Amino acid sequence: MRGGIRLFRVLGITISIDYTWFIVFFLFAWSLAYGYFPQKVPDLGVTAYLVMGAVASLFLFICVLIHEIAHSYTANRLGLDVKEITLFIFGGVAQLTREPDTPGKELKIAIAGPLASGGLAVGFYLLKLLIDGMYTGGVVQGVSAVVGFLSTINIVLIVFNMIPGFPLDGGRIMRAVWWAKTGSIREATRVASIIGKGFASLLIVFGFLQIISGLFIQGLWAVLIGVFLQQAAEGSYRQLLMKITLEGMKVSDIMTRNVVTVPAHIPLSTVVERFFFNYHFVSFPVLRDGRLVGLLTLNDVRKVDKERWHTTLVEEAMERISPDRVLHPEDSVLHALTKMIEDGVGRYPVVDQNGELVGILSRRDIMKTMEFKAELAGR
Numbered sequence: 093m094r095g096g097i098r099l100f101r102v103l104g105i106t107i108s109i110d111y112t113w114f115i116v117f118f119l120f121a122w123s124l125a126y127g128y129f130p131q132k133v134p135d136l137g138v139t140a141y142l143v144m145g146a147v148a149s150l151f152l153f154i155c156v157l158i159h160e161i162a163h164s165y166t167a168n169r170l171g172l173d174v175k176e177i178t179l180f181i182f183g184g185v186a187q188l189t190r191e192p193d194t195p196g197k198e199l200k201i202a203i204a205g206p207l208a209s210g211g212l213a214v215g216f217y218l219l220k221l222l223i224d225g226m227y228t229g230g231v232v233q234g235v236s237a238v239v240g241f242l243s244t245i246n247i248v249l250i251v252f253n254m255i256p257g258f259p260l261d262g263g264r265i266m267r268a269v270w271w272a273k274t275g276s277i278r279e280a281t282r283v284a285s286i287i288g289k290g291f292a293s294l295l296i297v298f299g300f301l302q303i304i305s306g307l308f309i310q311g312l313w314a315v316l317i318g319v320f321l322q323q324a325a326e327g328s329y330r331q332l333l334m335k336i337t338l339e340g341m342k343v344s345d346i347m348t349r350n351v352v353t354v355p356a357h358i359p360l361s362t363v364v365e366r367f368f369f370n371y372h373f374v375s376f377p378v379l380r381d382g383r384l385v386g387l388l389t390l391n392d393v394r395k396v397d398k399e400r401w402h403t404t405l406v407e408e409a410m411e412r413i414s415p416d417r418v419l420h421p422e423d424s425v426l427h428a429l430t431k432m433i434e435d436g437v438g439r440y441p442v443v444d445q446n447g448e449l450v451g452i453l454s455r456r457d458i459m460k461t462m463e464f465k466a467e468l469a470g471r
């Protein structure tokens with residue numbers, strides 16, 4: 093998954109936005125300022141429409157955020173760790189570290205978002221009634237139009253998200269029901285993902301037809317959303333396949349056992365010549381008196397000036413190993429992979445209960461194993 097820009101933390105969840113959001117934000121503000129609002133409230137100036145477009149887009153962003161937080165908050169309450177949400181214009185992707193283990197939990201998490209949007213729609217609608225009841229005309233007219241738009245757009249969000257294709261909420265709800273009925277999360281995900289991709293393709297075709305017939309902006313919207321949905325449906329299906337493939341596997345099953353280690357007290361120049369050039373590994377566990385004390389990566393070496401390689405010792409340049417920066421032979425591979433992704437690390441040393449190094453496991457090892465298993469399974 094591509095990274096986004098980190099914004100802030102709410103309820104222990106890091107909120108990021110995807111880069112595409114900026115393009116969509118301007119497209120949205122522009123469509124509102126030049127199309128939607130002048131039609132709704134005809135007698136305002138260009139500046140007023142621009143401000144209304146920007147404010148409405150910003151609040152739309154907040155509404156989408158609240159929708160996603162509702163999902164994540166529910167997931168966290170049910171014991172599934174959500175640490176990060178990446179927002180796209182019409183929704184977000186919560187980085188669930190684990191999939192829900194029962195259809196009931198899946199259903200609750202899926203429905204929380206649309207419920208929050210429903211609440212927002214009603215709230216903005218009541219606010220609009222209140223504003224219209226007090227005064228009409230001038231600036232208030234503009235405020236009323238923005239609030240009215242926000243009420244409508246939350247309904248649009250619900251309708252859009254209830255489309256029964258994975259990974260949209262409707263798809264998740266359908267998956268939960270299918271899962272409860274058949275008992276197979278794999279089958280349920282497959283069906284929900286096929287429907288999701290089918291819907292996305294329809295949306296893209298529809299968008300192109302609109303563009304051809306002159307409705308450029310509407311068409312562009314449909315194509316953009318369709319492409320996003322298609323990728324998301326594919327991505328979430330792969331993710332689940334991966335989880336199923338790695339289920340029950342332990343670190344000791346696939347780790348590399350004969351690890352080449354480096355002593356802590358030799359200079360970097362020696363390590364480069366004797367280890368990096370000879371073995372072509374990008375990192376080596378560092379031992380002092382037979383115990384694991386750190387990890388030396390090519391990057392650590394690169395950080396030190398070349399002239400100082402003769403005088404700098406391995407233990408001065410390496411990353412020290414903290415107790416939570418290692419794996420144990422009994423750990424599940426899925427847990428190991430999740431940890432590597434979360435920490436942004438490519439490999440972890442594996443130590444036994446006595447703190448002795450018994451192997452090393454990298455993301456590449458895990459990917460290789462998955463490919464291998466898929467080959468054996470005949471697809």
Ligand SMILES: [Zn+2]
Binds near residue numbers: 261
């Ligand atoms: Zn949702």
